[in-house]
Amino acid sequence: MIVDRSSYDDHKAHARRRSNVLGLRGQRNWKVFDLHRMSGARYRSSAAQQSKDDSSDKQEEASVDKSSERKHASKDVGMVQDEPEKEFERKRSAVSMTGMSTVAVGLLLALILGYHWSRYLKLLHENYLWFSNIGDLERELSFQSERGLYYSYYKQVVDARTWFEGMYSLTHDNLTEHPRMINIIERFNIFQEIMAATLYRVLPIQKMWEPVYFYIDIVFALHGVYLVAVYCTAWLLSGSFMAGLLSVVLFGFNRQDTTRVDFTIPLRESWAYPFIFTQLFFVTLCLKREVSAIKQRVALSFVFLSTLLFVLFWQFAQFVLLPEVIALFGIWLLGMLPKEKVMVLSFSILHVCYHH
DSSP, rough: OOHEEEEEEEHHHHHHHHHHHHHHHHHHHHHHHHHHHHHHHHHHHHHHHHHHHHHHHHHHHHHHHHHHHHHHHHHHHHHHHHHHHHHHHHHHHHHHHHHHHHHHHHHHHHHHHHHHHHHHHHHHHHHHHHHHSSSHHHHHHOOOOHHHHHHHHHHHHHHSHHHHHHHHHHHHHHHHTTTTTTTHHSSSSHHHHHHHHHHHSSSOOOTTOHHHHHHHHHHHHHHHHHHHHHHHHHHHHHOOOOHHHHHHHHHTTHHHHOOOOOOOTSHHHHHHHHHHHHHHHHHHHHHHTOOOOOHHHHHHHHHHHHHHHHHHHHHHTHHHHHHHHHHHHHHHTTTTHHHHHHHHHHHHHHHHHHHH
16 A cells, blocks of 8 residues: 555644644643632632631630620629628618617617606705705705705805815815814815815806705706616616616615615715716726727726716725725636736726825
């Protein structure tokens, strides 16, 4: 078989062109495939990134929800925990308000009882002597024996031209133990008469009060303080002002055994009794275990002051204070009181007695 050389070359050239075209198409197809593959990879990466972002957003939302849930839970727990505390605060405030109202009612009752008790004693004195229906001379004569003697020193200072002249007449007295001249202030306990006369001269009450009425009204007012001291001591020991009211009732029923001030006004005991019972109240306050340091200092100050006035107003005060100090030491020996309180109270009492 004889083949034409020219046709063979044409056929070979055609085959080479076709292979080139197919190669170009293949390359072009591979390039397209690569582009599709790259776009698919970008899509997958963007989808993965989007899913990752979505998952991170979901995680953030979940964390926010959890934190909000925790906050709400903590608020709920806090509210649950705060409820008993708030309830306790409300109860404590209610108890404090109730305690304050109870104290206010008790103190008001004490003042009313003290006032009416002093008025009652004055009424007894009026009914016993018809004091307002007799003259000045008869009123002064109603103070018999040493009662008249003590009242005369009060009147001596009141009637003097000046206060200094009245005091001089007391320190250079030649009437009580004539013809000897003595110092009345050193011989007798008349500090209460000097105080009462000084108040009468200083205060603008000469036109409203006669000297004798001013004198007896002071004593009756002090016995109102006497009753208040008994009331407050019973209240302090029991914790209820009803016990103080009961003690006042019993005190009134046994009036003849507790005081004779209604007919022995100028006696030293009539001036001194209110101060010893006031002292006993503040001693009782000092002996309480739950008392604060400030209250204890204030109570000790009043113990000292009331003891001082008690000793100044009554010459037999030491016979009352000595058993009191012995009782304090006895309670300490029994282990019922701390040593410091006993030493402070005993020193306050004995210091006054020693210097007096």
